[in-house]
Amino acid sequence: xxxxxxxxxxxxxxxxxxxxxxxxxxxxxxxxxxxxxxxxxxxxxxxxxxxxxxxxxxxxxxxxxxxxxxxxxxxxxxxxxxxxxxxxxxxxxxxxxxxxxxxxxxxxxxxxxxxxxxxxxxxxxxxxxxxxxxxxxxxxxxxxxxxxxxxxxxxxxxxxxxxxxxxxxxxxxxxxxxxxxxxxxxxxxxxxxxxxxxxxxxxxxxxxxxxxxxxxxxxxxxxxxxxxxxxxxxxxxxxxxxxxxxxxxxxxxxxxxxxxxxxxxxxxxxxxxxxxxxxxxxxxxxxxxxxxx
Amino acid sequence: xxxxxxxxxxxxxxxxxxxxxxxxxxxxxxxxxxxxxxxxxxxxxxxxxxxxxxxxxxxxxxxxxxxxxxxxxxxxxxxxxxxxxxxxxxxxxxxxxxxxxxxxxxxxxxxxxxxx
Numbered sequence: 001x002x003x004x005x006x007x008x009x010x011x012x013x014x015x016x017x018x019x020x021x022x023x024x025x026x027x028x029x030x031x032x033x034x035x036x037x038x039x040x041x042x043x044x045x046x047x048x049x050x051x052x053x054x055x056x057x058x059x060x061x062x063x064x065x066x067x068x069x070x071x072x073x074x075x076x077x078x079x080x081x082x083x084x085x086x087x088x089x090x091x092x093x094x095x096x097x098x099x100x101x102x103x104x105x106x107x108x109x110x111x112x113x114x115x116x117x118x119x120x121x122x123x124x125x126x127x128x129x130x131x132x133x134x135x136x137x138x139x140x141x142x143x144x145x146x147x148x149x150x151x152x153x154x155x156x157x158x159x160x161x162x163x164x165x166x167x168x169x170x171x172x173x174x175x176x177x178x179x180x181x182x183x184x185x186x187x188x189x190x191x192x193x194x195x196x197x198x199x200x201x202x203x204x205x206x207x208x209x210x211x212x213x214x215x216x217x218x219x220x221x222x223x224x225x226x227x228x229x230x231x232x233x234x235x236x237x238x239x240x241x242x243x244x245x246x247x248x249x250x251x252x253x254x255x256x257x258x259x260x261x262x263x264x265x266x267x268x269x270x271x272x273x274x275x276x277x278x279x280x281x282x283x284x285x286x287x288x289x290x291x292x293x
Numbered sequence: 294x295x296x297x298x299x300x301x302x303x304x305x306x307x308x309x310x311x312x313x314x315x316x317x318x319x320x321x322x323x324x325x326x327x328x329x330x331x332x333x334x335x336x337x338x339x340x341x342x343x344x345x346x347x348x349x350x351x352x353x354x355x356x357x358x359x360x361x362x363x364x365x366x367x368x369x370x371x372x373x374x375x376x377x378x379x380x381x382x383x384x385x386x387x388x389x390x391x392x393x394x395x396x397x398x399x400x401x402x403x404x405x406x407x408x409x
Contacts, residue, residue, distance in 0.1 A: 128330065128333050130365075143313065143317040225363045226363075229325045251407060266315065267409070
């Protein structure tokens with residue numbers, strides 16, 4: 001049975017998702033020992049990736065590259081680079097629901113390019129009894145900092161699920177799930193209103209949260225299970241990934257609670273971290289590639 | 294309070310906050326690593342699980358069915374080897390936690406706490 005990891009990467013005018021994907025693919029190869037990595041991208045992102053990196057390095061990082069046509073969508077997302085910069089940019093990475101048909105693997109782990117892999121704990125998913133796993137919990141790297149929007153989609157709403165990392169095995173059940181996801185995406189204004197979601201743009205996490213809720217029988221039944229490690233860890237876009245000192249060792253500046261613009265330092269060794277400040281990831285991606293290639 | 298004393302107090306508060314946060318990062322890392330998957334099931338490696346499995350190994354059982362974190366029944370075919378695996382995982386993780394925490398305790402400056 002084939003097993004592999006799938007990334008989605010579509011650059012916008014400022015964020016080079018392709019280079020982040022390349023850096024993370026090299027990290028995955030090193031820390032998880034997985035070579036079967038597929039990149040789903042578009043022509044423009046691919047062209048830019050080839051301008052930035054050698055063909056040999058790209059071929060070494062990805063087993064497959066699938067080019068999709070990038071559709072122009074009106075889906076703006078606020079990108080922050082700490083408190084200092086905020087930009088409203090196009091967010092093209094909304095084609096996650098196509099992964100069922102796009103993935104060349106029977107067992108697929110889908111990872112956001114900004115979820116930096118520094119250990120092999122996700123290898124526990126392969127040949128798992130569950131055919132669909134996704135986490136509802138993510139811990140902030142700064143202890144005590146809580147964001148309610150990461151717990152529920154709305155104050156009185158359903159549980160929030162993270163599309164940052166999820167696993168599925170191709171079967172009839174998961175096909176229904178991804179078809180449902182497609183339907184939610186196609187009728188997003190309706191589902192957004194139904195579930196009391198106030199954010200303007202389409203967000204993968206929200207679409208997945210709705211799909212999981214419906215798949216759970218419109219209840220909190222936990223029929224859809226968590227990944228073997230039942231939580232992710234993240235830093236906010238107000239934080240800064242300022243260095244990678246060694247393989248698997250990430251250094252951050254985390255914005256203090258109730259003190260905007262003031263930070264405390266933090267370091268992780270061998271911890272998978274979802275880095276929300278994409279600008280800082282782009283800044284560090286060159287160093288990551290140099291370190292891991 | 295003189296400026297110097299206030300400055301030192303604020304510096305120490307920063308140090309304590311960084312120390313506490315690094316400890317939480319180590320704790321969460323240990324929690325994540327204390328997970329063991331076998332036969333398509335996932336187990337949280339705890340003192341209770343080790344003691345429970347150990348009891349049956351001592352009684353001569355070679356295989357048993359255990360409920361995993363998702364409450365799925367998982368048949369463990371080689372109980373002795375499972376015990377060895379979860380015990381070594383437990384000590385690998387807790388020893389590493391102890392080592393890193395002890396190192397942290399010797400560092401008295403904020404910058405040193407997050408140095409490689």
